[in-house]
Amino acid sequence: MNQFMRIEGLEERLTELMEQEQAIYYLNQRLTVFVSLGNPTGRAQVHTFRGKRLSTIFQKIKTQLGERPSNYQWIKVDLAKNFQFCTFSELNARLQQTRKNYFRSGIAFDTRMECAFLEEELNGNAMLTPDPDHPDLRINLKNMTRYVELQQRSVPRMAFHPETRCITFETTSVFEEDGPVVLQMNTTAEKIRTYQQQHDLTFEITSVVQQAGRYLAKQVQQNGRFTYGYFPCFDKKIAYYNSLRHASTLYAMIEAYEVTPDIALRQAIERAKAYLIDELIVVQENRAYVVDWEPGEVKLGANAAAILALTQYMKTFQVTDDLDVCRQLATVILELQQVDGNFHHVLAYPDMTLKEAFRIVYYEGEATFALLRLYEQDRDERYLTAVVDAFDYFLEHEYWKYHDHWLSYSVNELTKHRPEDRYYTFGLQNVAPKLTFIHDRETTYPTFLELMLAAQDMIIRIQTQGRQALLENFPLEQLEQTIERRMHYQLNGFFYPEVAMYMKRPERILGSFYIRHHSFRVRIDDVEHNLSGYCQVLRSNRKEVELR
Structure with missing residues (x-):
């Protein structure tokens, strides 16, 4: 034209x-x-x-x-x-x-x-x-x-x-x-x-997942290390690196490949996976540690993210090559768990002494989710027992008040193996009080969509099992409306060309997601959380089609 x-x-x-x-x-x-x-x-x-x-x-x-x-x-x-x-x-x-x-x-x-x-x-x-x-x-x-x-x-x-x-x-x-x-x-x-029809929105989300997957693939260098991110207004590269985010971004890339297969994405996954295993994981005897080299530490969440990435890889590509290293990573998680079910969070590297007993609540949700994903492929009862013990602690200390997306993933997974009312109630409490805040939230904050979609998946199981009494006071309609709202709203954080064209070097950030109030920052984890949420949307749509 x-x-x-x-x-x-x-x-x-x-x-x-x-x-x-x-x-x-x-x-x-x-x-x-x-x-x-x-x-x-x-x-x-x-x-x-x-x-x-x-x-x-x-x-x-x-x-x-x-x-x-x-x-x-x-x-x-x-x-x-x-x-x-x-x-x-x-x-x-x-x-x-x-x-x-x-x-x-x-x-x-x-x-x-x-x-x-x-x-x-x-x-x-x-x-x-x-x-x-x-x-x-x-x-x-x-x-x-x-x-x-x-x-x-x-x-x-x-x-x-x-x-x-x-x-x-x-x-x-x-x-x-x-x-x-x-x-x-x-x-x-x-x-x-604007997308008036659900079909149009689904088509757009599919396109966005493809573009974001390709964006992450381009960030994987030949050695498998990511270009970590940019402040795009003036094209400033972010020099910092984070091993946990390397692993969790790899996990999201594999999710994207599962719903929108792409050769370049597969090649980038292989490079990033090799870098994770060869450069970021240290094995000592029967234990594997994901190391953040610059601060010199091992984080509970990083070991968990590595398990999530490697189990997702094995599930998607139908292999078992990384089962041993997953077991070794899980051994460290089990050793970080305390008698009361709680976890220690950060070890100092290389002496492996306790550096921080607690850093951030996300680590505990990641750890239990990772153990459950590993349990799916390696039926070691220690993993399930550890998660049950952890949830005893979460329930006693009302962890649902954190409204954490990783806990939403985790309790959804747990109820597949232990469909108990107390776990279902925890999952419902984890999302329900937050819905108004999520609906009205000004920022795109991508983990909200992940939180709600995992809860929605769990609710479908509740309904299928005929346990509607659990949902008597749950705002189902509000959940559906808020999911619909956030599916549209998160697209405001996508670097479409009409937004990227006003930045210094648009080609660097096209197809990525940004955080507006952090100077339009684009970091691999900013992209991965949006990607994971939208991959869940596409998987949910496919399940609905299959059920019909």
């Missing part, structure tokens, strides 16, 4: 939306359209056009684009609307009260919209962060000036003072990707691709 056909498609769709929506589009009797031109290798170029009619503006756009080489892969158009006036000091106060990178409006610093920025430009260039030269400001004038210079924009010289008039605005947005894609704002002020 040539560039003029692409532009005409965007114009047609934008015109339809403008006619359908009830919004204020004119400022000083002019419309304002932003055109963003992007490609994978660099930050998008953004151009501003103003005029009395949309057709006139698009004629200007076509003329200007015809004068430049068509070396852009992506086109996004934004029509400004719903303008609100405020002073510079009022804007700064509002920014100070907004979660980092969650300011979702564009800002203009003059009424002619000559010094105006889309919210993607503001957040993608860290312009709404504290200015080191002006600590009282949440508008980073240094970053803003640098961005204007890089864009080679002709912007009037601005002198900011408390009473300077500013304008915030929303946009109606259309992105061109093999045809126009509408980006709509929902009631929680997130810009998102």
Whole structure:
């Protein structure tokens, strides 16, 4: 499709939306359209056009684009609307009260919209962060000036003072990707691709799983070690490494391969698995330890994550090669368990003395889940007994109050072998009180979906066994609604090209998931938790089809 056909498609769709929506589009009797031109290798170029009619503006756009080489892969158009006036000091106060990178409006610093920025430009260039030269400001004038210079924009010289008039605005947005894609704002002020039909959402989730799996595959270097992550606004690589996250990311990659097989993904799995066994696991006698080399420690959760990755590998590829190392990893977990069923969390390496009795509750859910997954393949009763002892401790100390996704996985697995009311009740309590919080949560927080889907799987077993009395006070409808909401909402954390194009090096992070309030951070574990949750969605859909 040539560039003029692409532009005409965007114009047609934008015109339809403008006619359908009830919004204020004119400022000083002019419309304002932003055109963003992007490609994978660099930050998008953004151009501003103003005029009395949309057709006139698009004629200007076509003329200007015809004068430049068509070396852009992506086109996004934004029509400004719903303008609100405020002073510079009022804007700064509002920014100070907004979660980092969650300011979702564009800002203009003059009424002619000559010094105006889309919210993607503001957040993608860290312009709404504290200015080191002006600590009282949440508008980073240094970053803003640098961005204007890089864009080679002709912007009037601005002198900011408390009473300077500013304008915030929303946009109606259309992105061109093999045809126009509408980006709509929902009631929680997130810009998102909308999918009205369940079939469309399932298709999109399948595509997202494929892309995220390929992204992780590309992060596996030839030696099997991951490129750990990036802060994409300025393409800064994260140098730190974490053995637990290596193992848990490998686990998610194998899950992705199971639902969307891919040759490159399989090859990356093999490299990452070899690195785990050869470089991160140390075997001493009949014990195997996953070592974090930089801090010099062995973590309960890391041993558990390694078991989860290796048992998932054996299950998916129908082999038993890694059973011995799993047993050795499990031996360490069993030795970390105390008489009361609780676990010690961290050992110092290499002397293996106790470093921390407790670090984070996630480790205990991971440990019990891992022992149960190993029990499926190696019916050693010690593993099941250890989990039962651990749950005695969890029940006594009301661990359901942590609402931990690993405990949700674990209790779901345990009830397959011990379908006792106390375990089912624990699993229900682990999710029910958290549903309103999850539904309304502003951040994408991917483990919430994992928590709910594991609970949903357990509830299906409760119903199949005719034990509906356990569900008498459980909010089933709220669970279903919240799962549906989070399935859509988590897509806000996916690096679609229309978001990635405003970062310094889009190709680095396309197809990944990011954490908006951590400077759009992309880390392998940020991707893996989203991936695991969406893999569960696809597996659940397949089970429903099979049941029909």
